[in-house]
Amino acid sequence: MDIITVNGLRKKYGRVTALDGVDFGVNEGEIYGIIGPDGAGKTTLFRILATLLLADAGSATVDGLDVVADYREVRRRIGYMPGRFSLYQDLTVEENLNFFASIFGSSVESNYAMVAGIYSHLERFRTRRAGKLSGGMKQKLALCCALIHAPRVLFLDEPTTGVDPVSRKEFWTMLEKLRRDYGITVLVSTPYMDEAAWCDRISLVQGGRIMQTDTPDGIRARFSSRLFSVRSVAMHRLMTDLKACPSVTSSFAFGDCYHVTLDERAGIGELQCELAACGQGDAVIERIPPTVEDCFMSLMQRHDVAE
Ligand SMILES: Nc1ncnc2c1ncn2[C@@H]1O[C@H](COP(=O)(O)OP(=O)(O)OP(=O)(O)O)[C@@H](O)[C@H]1O
Structure with a gap:
């Protein structure tokens, strides 16, 4: 069964059409990429799925729950890493992590195993303010914060934008490990077409529409x-x-x-x-x-x- 379903989503901002009828489904345990350039509608889609924005039309479910009617429960089951840096710049690494755990009524200790592999890269900076971390380290901390309440589904909006190629590769390896060890489902957006190779399936988006959905090999075979x-x-x-x-x-x-x-x-x-x-x-x-x-x-x- 699809753990994420998206049916006919539409969203306009004034006269700008951000989503123009988007449909897709994501299987449990899949790494699914939404790939497209700036302005394609990726952030709008992620904000609707993360229950932070209402669509004009269409519907979506996450883990069998409607993103509008059941928004509170959806929020408990998802981890969301927005495109722009979401952490508190003035809090240290460990303060950020504790804060995100506490808003979900959880603690760092109770879910530490899930983030341990990623947090180990950050441990030596744990008393450093988030604002003083490098791009790659900020990205890892943001991922830890999105994971600290042990969500079933991760929404990662352009997590690798502006990050150096080595950190990008490290990041995708971490996602693969999370999926393998915890069966977590990942919906991830990126403007970098070469990152399609890390995904099980991808949708190519442009102008608020999905142009094609398939495995990366399937997409290439259709050329x-x-x-x-x-x-x-x-x-x-x-x-x-x-x-x-x-x-x-x-x-x-x-x-x-x-x-x-x-x-x-x-x-x-x-x-x-x-x-x-x-x-x-x-x-x-x-x-x-x-x-x-x-x-x-x-x-x-x-x-x-x-x-
Ligand atoms: N609050 C807003 N008001 C008006 N237009 C908006 C707003 N947010 C997004 N848009 C427009 O909607 C379209 C889709 O934007 P969206 O941010 O969803 O795309 P994106 O693929 O995430 O691109 P980016 O990486 O640039 O954020 C773009 O044309 C954008 O300019």
């Missing part, structure tokens, strides 16, 4: 075009030249190269010739498998065309 990476010496004008090539159907910058799809009748040979005609004869073209980011870009393009 229907052939994808190529293109590099050249004259990278500064490669984008303009690619746009001028008749066989190119899409191109976007990806790290130190461009990712390009071609008309179904064209191949590397045609593109090589078209680029050579623009003075890009030395361009290096390689067929590559799609990443989740490629899938996202392609879905966005399709949605733009449809609208």
